[in-house]
Amino acid sequence: MPEEYLDKQKNMTVPSPLSCIRLVLLLFAVLLLTKESSSLKSMVIKVPEAIKSGDTVTMTCEYDLENVPLYSIKWYWNDEEFYRYIPKESPPFKAFTVKLVNVDLSKSGEHAVTLRDVPRQLSGDYKCEVSADGPFFHTDILGAHMVVADLPNGEPVMNIRDTKVEIGKTVNVECTIPGSHPTPNVTWFINNKEVRDNSDFITIYPTQSEEQHVSRAKIAILTNKSHFIQGVMTIRCDVAIFDLWKGTAENFIRDDSPKLAQVLGSTLSQSQMDPIFEPGNGARWTANVSDVVLFFCSLLSVFKHALR
Template sequence: MASQREGARCASRRGAGLLHSTFNMLAFSWIIISELMLSAHCLKDLKIFVPEAVIMGNAATLSCQYDLEQAALYAVRWYFGQEEFYRYVPREAKPTFVFAVAGINVDLTNSDATSVTLKGVTRELSGSYQCEVSEDAPLFHTEIRSAHMQVIELPKDDPVMQVDKKVIGANDHFKAVCTVGPSYPPANITWYINGRKIYKTPLQRITQDAFEGSTTYSSLEIYPHSQVLQGFFQAMPKYQPNIMLLCEVSILHVFHKSVQQRIGLSNAPPTTISPNLLGLEGSKRYANGDPDNSALTGASQCICCSAVGSVTLALATLAVAQL
């Protein structure tokens, strides 16, 4: 009986020792595997480069740069939105694959493991593009990056500027309008005087109407005592008596065009004579609010009466002489 108990104890000790050894072996193996995984070469530093804006009809090259650290490449995939349109798998006999996606035309001669070129892009291809890179076995580590591309449609004609005055005085109200044809996205218009950007203020009013698919308008209105004009008028004795007004049309960083107009500055006093300065009432006004010049007209009538009187006197003198 005692020998049986002793045998049971020994068996229990052997089982515990075996379990302990197995646990230690598993822990040691896990440490080795972890070290191998940490020291293994893997995919890193994935970056995507997509043009921010490209003109409609031109080609666009999208690239994906990455570091595999000597690991093998399994595949590179390109997506427009959620649709895959290009794949590169180096282990295949024909590594490049193109998938049908509306509007996308891949230029295979200029596409490879790091870039893909799209031919004749259209406005419908504005949107998000994604590059997905996967390394080969055993880890199949995969990363993905995305970027946005805008396809722009340029206006067909150059911008046009119209001004309501070619010469302005310090107390004049001045207005200019700049227009440019339809574009996508709508163009942005900026105003400059002598190279100095004009900002919106209560005396410098700038408005812009821009709608997709229609002409873009921008108006500049400068009122008397505007800060920017007063500065030019004060400097007139030292500089040329004119300014250069310019409107610049831009679409993102791709399109820039401008049109300019030289505007004269005049310090001449107003030529309108007020009836009050002549000692006349001149208080009547037309319905449109303009001053009534009846006083000036009356002065002309007095001159005519004097002339008639002189002729009458001359005729009477002649008649007396004949008698």
């Protein structure tokens, strides 16, 4: 047993000094790589969710290189580079020719870029790419979407075909918004309560954009007693395009259902005008059979309306 152990020890190769040096250098390089790969931290890009067309916008890109020098900052619109900042070059900043993109170099730098007179066509994805200096040039990129909106040049208008309806009838209401882009968000209210979901009584249609970006929102209401407060239903549409613009339109619908007192009064008045029949055998009729039929038919109609 001891002889076998000694033989194994003799067969083992002893690393040369050069191999040891190579191993140490390799470990050192791995440690440097690990440090460099984590040198770009806490990267944050700030791009507005939406702006008005024609406005000036500043987008920022914050990062922490952990004492590693910056190599470059690059900005992209829909993957097309429009601005670059490299500290080692002179001048360090450069704007590229991209259609409709107008970079304000005086307000742009290593942490921000400013665009002037931004048109609606520049809605899209904006990205910031940060690269640390050599030898590893670690790079990270973040992006965000921005909408450039054309706002309406007027208030919304509400159209109602029938402003007086009987309970049980359907009312169709339309809210028209002047030219805008993108399609605005429309919220409906009945008696100041938001109508959230479609139901058996309410149908909300998707807002449609037409020529010249005019938008139309529609709602259909199958009326019932709960929709009216003292015989009046108040309906309103609130319109918004992000936080850039808001508008509202309101109108009223009145309950035009027959009232019990009106029906009874009309029936009794007609009965008083009917002639008195005096058939033979001394019998005296004070009411016509048709009056009785009319009275009960009218009364039945009133109850049907009341039960809806």
